Amino acid sequence: MSCVRLFQLCQNKKCIQLLQAFINKKILMKRIFFILISFSIFFYSCSKKDVVKDNSTTENKQKTTNEKKVDNTITTKNAAYYTIKDIGSSGKKSDFVDFTWQEDGKDVKLSDNKGKVILLNFWATWCPPCRKELPSLSAISNELDSKEFKMIGISVDENPEALKSFLKSNTLSYTMLHENGVLLEKYMTIAGGTENVIPQSFIIDKNGKVVEYIIGSKEKQEFLKLINKHL
Template sequence: MNIKKILLIILLFTSNSLFAEWKQPALSHNLTAVKKDISASDFTLENMDEEKIKLSNYHGKVVLINFWATWCPPCVREMPSMERLHNQISEEDFKVIAINQMEDGDQVFAFTGQLETDLTFEILFDTESKVSQAYAVNGLPTTYLIDKKGKIRYRAVGGREFDHPEVIKIIKQLAAE
């Protein structure tokens, strides 16, 4: 074996161990308050069971809308915290809706089957990106927090740690209004 092949093999083994040691940065928990009085655009999308779901069905609840895709690493990283948040706050006051971008049910079903956590919150499909356009989504993940009156109160772009105490505090404050 020549020296170039040996060096290549050594390089491959050492680079793999370096990447295994590399850690991704922690997810943020910050949400940006929306200053303007903006009503959330109503929409109707299908869920995993092919049922049509309208945002307006949840009027009177605080709603977290998260735009995501299976190919988006920060989206994948934040899913377990979104599930924990969903389980921590009563569905009487709060609803989590994850809106998948341009993928079909088979792709998302395969993806959710690979997760360590079962997702029990609502997953909807925006296959034509009409809802993401209405919400001016320019990057994934993008999250909106909507109050009980249907007003957009907070926005976040990028991965979040949704079950962080500060996020829970904001949601509970909105639910109490």
């Protein structure tokens, strides 16, 4: 029954009080919903504002990271990372943003992987939820290696040395890049994102469209379910 209909039926003070209680209950339920969403983001992601901390803070976080390494074993291909040097302009909504990095002395573009499903994972070494999902991402990269799939990790660490140090002890099985957060903002704009947190992941289909937007840390099966929809 709608609020208007209830009001029409109300002819005395008691009924008006019941109507007010009904409205207050609706407002309370909405508040509880938004509180639960906020808690979910808090526990499964990190605020990217922490990226702008000074170097001493970054170094302290890195020490903590090294003391609390990811428990799962990560299959290793190499410990290298590459710096993104050119970022293309944003196109139409849902179209991917191209970018370039140099690998083994040659320029490589994201668009070189056209025809493949691509997962971009933005993260940082100081973010516990980010580190938590690394073993799952590495395992997925290995499992789908023979398929038309490409995984790329993109660190937004303010200090590249933090990433370098982390990878010496926790190397990954997929391509790792580094950038200052500009690319993440472009992809958030494409996906309509408003939460300035990490990790954030984007799945690009074989036609170059951003088709999945993932906020917060996820388990392996959750990632696979979304990826397999587009393979």
